[in-house]
Amino acid sequence: MVKRFIPSFKVVNKSNTPENKSRYGILHLKHGRVETPAFAPVSTRGMIKLIDMDDLEDMNAQILMANTYHLFLRPGLDVIEESGGLNKYTSWKKPFMTDSGGFQAFSLGMGSLLGKSKFEYESHEQEASMIGHIKKHEGKVMARIDEDGIDFKSVYDGTKHRFTPEISIQAQEKLGADMIFAFDECTYPSASYEYTKESMERTHRWAERCLLASKRKNQMLFGIIQGGLYKDLRQASATYLSSLVVDDDSGEPKCFDGIGIGGAFGKDQMYNVLDWVIPFIPEDKPIHLLGIGTVKDIFESVKRGIDLFDCVSPQRVGRAGYFYVHPGHEGNIKNKFRLKITNNRFKHDTLPLDPECKCKMCKRYSRSFIHHIFKTEPLTGMRILSYHNLFFMLNLMKMIRESIKKDEFDELYDEWMS
Numbered sequence: 001m002v003k004r005f006i007p008s009f010k011v012v013n014k015s016n017t018p019e020n021k022s023r024y025g026i027l028h029l030k031h032g033r034v035e036t037p038a039f040a041p042v043s044t045r046g047m048i049k050l051i052d053m054d055d056l057e058d059m060n061a062q063i064l065m066a067n068t069y070h071l072f073l074r075p076g077l078d079v080i081e082e083s084g085g086l087n088k089y090t091s092w093k094k095p096f097m098t099d100s101g102g103f104q105a106f107s108l109g110m111g112s113l114l115g116k117s118k119f120e121y122e123s124h125e126q127e128a129s130m131i132g133h134i135k136k137h138e139g140k141v142m143a144r145i146d147e148d149g150i151d152f153k154s155v156y157d158g159t160k161h162r163f164t165p166e167i168s169i170q171a172q173e174k175l176g177a178d179m180i181f182a183f184d185e186c187t188y189p190s191a192s193y194e195y196t197k198e199s200m201e202r203t204h205r206w207a208e209r210c211l212l213a214s215k216r217k218n219q220m221l222f223g224i225i226q227g228g229l230y231k232d233l234r235q236a237s238a239t240y241l242s243s244l245v246v247d248d249d250s251g252e253p254k255c256f257d258g259i260g261i262g263g264a265f266g267k268d269q270m271y272n273v274l275d276w277v278i279p280f281i282p283e284d285k286p287i288h289l290l291g292i293g294t295v296k297d298i299f300e301s302v303k304r305g306i307d308l309f310d311c312v313s314p315q316r317v318g319r320a321g322y323f324y325v326h327p328g329h330e331g332n333i334k335n336k337f338r339l340k341i342t343n344n345r346f347k348h349d350t351l352p353l354d355p356e357c358k359c360k361m362c363k364r365y366s367r368s369f370i371h372h373i374f375k376t377e378p379l380t381g382m383r384i385l386s387y388h389n390l391f392f393m394l395n396l397m398k399m400i401r402e403s404i405k406k407d408e409f410d411e412l413y414d415e416w417m418s
């Protein structure tokens with residue numbers, strides 16, 4: 001009999017001073033291993049704009065995040081299932097994670113109605129500010145949450161759809177990613193205590209239904225902590241999800257394999273939330289911080305014990321003309337470690353984008369040439385910056401992992417964050 005693969009997570013090195021809880025670990029997933037802390041580039045519909053799978057292999061991306069909402073609507077789950085799942089369909093051989101689709105179901109339909117492109121959102125925070133109990137536009141309901149799930153209209157063509165915890169889990173099982181997420185509602189920071197509590201309790205009931213609905217044991221299922229900016233709710237959510245156990249059909253007890261931290265955060269409030277919840281999560285569970293990915297947020301989160309990140313930032317800011325740089329080459333917290341290539345001062349700058357970067361764009365082209373190309377052949381310019389930024393972020397994670405292994409994370413943190 002063939003032994004069935006069961007994914008696992010192991011913490012290999014960890015710091016445990018009051019100021020530094022960083023840890024290096026290994027996730028063993030069905031499509032390979034992922035060293036943590038890790039950053040998952042977001043291939044929304046299976047691919048990243050202007051970047052292909054060869055690029056992601058070249059830059060040693062370990063795992064990608066794909067969005068269930070988008071794949072559910074286009075090309076449709078059956079197309080992907082017929083192809084043998086997300087890996088075969090996209091040709092990506094390493095691990096994938098998929099989100100539950102709930103977040104986009106509630107936020108995107110509204111964005112399209114307001115005349116904003118879904119690509120204009122800079123971050124989770126901005127998308128999430130659209131979220132409330134019922135979304136209306138000019139009196140028309142666009143998305144509605146009830147006890148059982150979310151009714152929403154497609155961002156592509158306005159057709160009506162419904163997600164429930166069971167539908168989300170079945171969708172993610174059809175896609176077949178290595179890591180999947182429970183269906184939740186992301187509340188926005190200004191939501192009242194009463195609404196945030198009501199929503200969190202519903203998310204907990206959905207979490208239990210997700211555990212009961214999941215049938216595939218070769219996928220890691222993550223529960224998602226909510227609770228807004230309220231300490232007692234956040235801690236109640238962390239405790240509930242970390243200790244939730246259900247019996248599946250065979251009577252075998254099931255719990256979440258990992259914990260996600262969700263929600264929208266105002267400036268720096270996120271660090272408080274991490275400080276509140278992480279002590280309530282068992283040490284053997286990997287922790288994913290959803291939708292976060294600035295350099296500062298990554299350092300501050302790793303320091304607090306986060307293992308996994310996903311974010312669209314590297315490619316999104318790249319398409320807007322920004323490129324990441326190391327400290328020592330003008331990168332600092334204030335400029336978010338990024339400069340803008342269209343700035344006139346780069347017209348005569350013969351340096352690479354980031355003199356410390358080893359990516360193929362930095363090995364080959366000068367800032368001066370990329371400045372010229374970004375203005376005259378913008379798609380090619382956007383590709384160069386997207387490539388560099390993704391490489392930079394993945395390389396930063398590698399440096400962070402190496403520093404934790406050598407017990408030198410504090411030194412690396414000081415070098416970047418001072």
Ligand SMILES: [Zn+2]
Nearest residue numbers: 357359362388
């Ligand atoms: Zn580079």
